Amino acid sequence: MGRCAEMSMNDILDKVLNDETRFAEILDLAKAPLAIEISVIKYCENNACGKYNKNWTCPPAVGSFEECKKKIEKYSKMLIFRSEYKLNEWYDIERIEETIRMHQANVRRVRDLIPEDVGDHLVLSGGGCVYCKECAYATGEKCRHPDIAIPPIEAYGIDWFRFAKKHKIKYGSPEGEMYYFGMVLFG
Numbered sequence: 667m668g669r670c671a672e673m674s675m676n677d678i679l680d681k682v683l684n685d686e687t688r689f690a691e692i693l694d695l696a697k698a699p700l701a702i703e704i705s706v707i708k709y710c711e712n713n714a715c716g717k718y719n720k721n722w723t724c725p726p727a728v729g730s731f732e733e734c735k736k737k738i739e740k741y742s743k744m745l746i747f748r749s750e751y752k753l754n755e756w757y758d759i760e761r762i763e764e765t766i767r768m769h770q771a772n773v774r775r776v777r778d779l780i781p782e783d784v785g786d787h788l789v790l791s792g793g794g795c796v797y798c799k800e801c802a803y804a805t806g807e808k809c810r811h812p813d814i815a816i817p818p819i820e821a822y823g824i825d826w827f828r829f830a831k832k833h834k835i836k837y838g839s840p841e842g843e844m845y846y847f848g849m850v851l852f853g
C-alpha cells in the first residue's frame with residue numbers, strides 16, 4: 667500500500683466524526699486480523715434478519731463465502747466507525763428501522779468522503795440494504811440503485827462482534843441506544 671492511501675484516510679477521520687459518529691479509527695489488519703468465518707454465513711442462512719436470498723447485498727447474491735473472503739484478505743487497513751442513535755423506548759420497531767436507514771445513509775456519507783488516491787477499497791455496512799421498500803432481488807430484477815447499495819459486514823463472513831470484543835471496541839447497544847458499524851477496507 668502506498669503511504670499516500672493511509673495518509674488520505676487519516677485526513678478524512680475528522681470529517682467521519684460527527685453527532686451520530688462519535689467513534690472512528692484506522693486499524694492495521696496485519697496486527698488486528700479480521701475473523702472471517704463460514705459460521706457467520708450459516709447464521710445468515712438461518713435468516714434471523716429476513717434478508718437471506720431476498721436482497722442483492724446479502725448471501726447468496728453477494729457472492730460465495732470464498733469469493734468474499736478472497737476480496738477482504740487483499741486489504742491491509744481498515745477504517746472502522748460506529749453510528750449511534752437514541753431510541754425513545756426499547757423495541758420501538760419503527761424507530762429501529764429508521765435508525766438502520768439513517769446508519770446506511772451515514773455509511774454512504776463516509777463513502778463519499780473517500781479521496782480518489784486511496785485507490786482500491788471496499789465499503790461495508792451494518793445490515794442488508796434497506797434503501798428500497800422491497801429489494802428488486804425478490805422480483806428477479808437488477809438492483810435499482812447499485813450506486814447506493816452497500817453490502818453488510820456479516821455477508822462477507824466477518825465475525826464482527828468477536829473482533830470488536832477482542833480489540834475492546836464498544837459494541838452491542840446500550841439501553842436506549844442503537845449502535846451500528848461501517849467499515850472501509852483499503853491498502
Ligand code: SF4
Binds near residue numbers: 723803812
Ligand atoms: S438499492 Fe434497492 S434493489 Fe438495490 S440492494 Fe438496495 S434494496 Fe435492493
